[in-house]
Amino acid sequence: MISFKQLLGTLFTVLSLSVGQVLFKIAASKIDVQGKGVLQGFLLNPALIVALAVYGFATIAWLWVLKEIPLRTAYPFIALGFVIVPIMGHFFLGEAFKWTSLVGALVIVLGVYISVR
DSSP: OOOHHHHHHHHHHHHHHHHHHHHHHHHHHHOOHHHHHHIIIIITOHHHHHHHHHHHHHHHHHHHHHHHSOHHHHGGGGGGHHHHHHHHHHHHHOOOOOHHHHHHHHHHHHHHHHHHO
C-alpha cells in the first residue's frame, strides 16, 4: 500500500503529464512551418515551450515517484491520463466527450484500483 504523500505525488505526476498533452495539442494547432519557417513556426512556439517544460517537470516528479514506490504499483496510475486528457480536451479545447468515453473512463479507473490493491 502506498502512503498519502506517495499517492499525491503520483496523481500530481499524472495530472502534469495530462496538462502537457493538452498543451502539445494547442502547440500543434499553432505550428506554421510553411509561413514562419522551422525556427519561428516550431521551435519558438510558446505553447510547445511550456508543454516541454511541464513534461520536464513531470519527468522529475515521476523519478521521485519511482524512487518511492515499486513500478508495478506506480505505472497503472499512468492509465488515468486516458481519463484526464479527454476531460481536459472537452473543457479546454471544446472536444466531444461521449457517454462511451465515460464508460471507458470508469473501466480504466476500476482497473487502476484493482491493480494497486
